Amino acid sequence: MKLLLDSMLGNLLTWLRLLGYDTEYWKNGDDEALIQKAIREHRIIITRDTQLHVKAVQAGLRSVIIESPDTVSALVQVAEKIGIDVTFNPLNTRCPDCNTPLSLIEQAPNRWLCGGCGKEYWIGRHWRNIGKVLEEVSRRLKGE
Numbered sequence: 001m002k003l004l005l006d007s008m009l010g011n012l013l014t015w016l017r018l019l020g021y022d023t024e025y026w027k028n029g030d031d032e033a034l035i036q037k038a039i040r041e042h043r044i045i046i047t048r049d050t051q052l053h054v055k056a057v058q059a060g061l062r063s064v065i066i067e068s069p070d071t072v073s074a075l076v077q078v079a080e081k082i083g084i085d086v087t088f089n090p091l092n093t094r095c096p097d098c099n100t101p102l103s104l105i106e107q108a109p110n111r112w113l114c115g116g117c118g119k120e121y122w123i124g125r126h127w128r129n130i131g132k133v134l135e136e137v138s139r140r141l142k143g144e
């Protein structure tokens with residue numbers, strides 16, 4: 001499942017990439033070009049923009065409209081609508097900056113290297129709250 005976020009959803013970008021989804025971010029506001037990219041690359045659009053959502057659906061694309069400003073609620077909405085898995089998998093995660101799949105560094109538990117931009121990541125400094133946020137998302141999905 002490949003995703004395309006509109007420019008208003010920058011906060012979701014990191015999360016979807018951490019969860020291992022190939023997620024592109026559309027920074028400029030040209031709806032037509034965004035829709036063409038989604039068609040070409042078979043991406044599901046995730047947006048806050050009702051007009052864009054309607055255009056995407058008319059173009060035969062899958063599109064998710066996000067109403068909530070907060071990250072947890074937005075992830076719950078995405079999971080409910082397109083069934084993303086909200087469990088963090090250390091073997092299937094992507095660079096928040098460049099979308100390249102990350103590799104675990106041998107002999108260094110919970111450290112990852114990006115082959116795309118060369119950045120290193122580790123739980124504790126960069127990703128302190130991953131667990132907390134994803135647990136909250138799971139709880140809400142279960143209706144707790």
Ligand SMILES: [Zn+2]
Pocket residue numbers: 095096097098099100114115116117118119
């Ligand atoms: Zn990278």
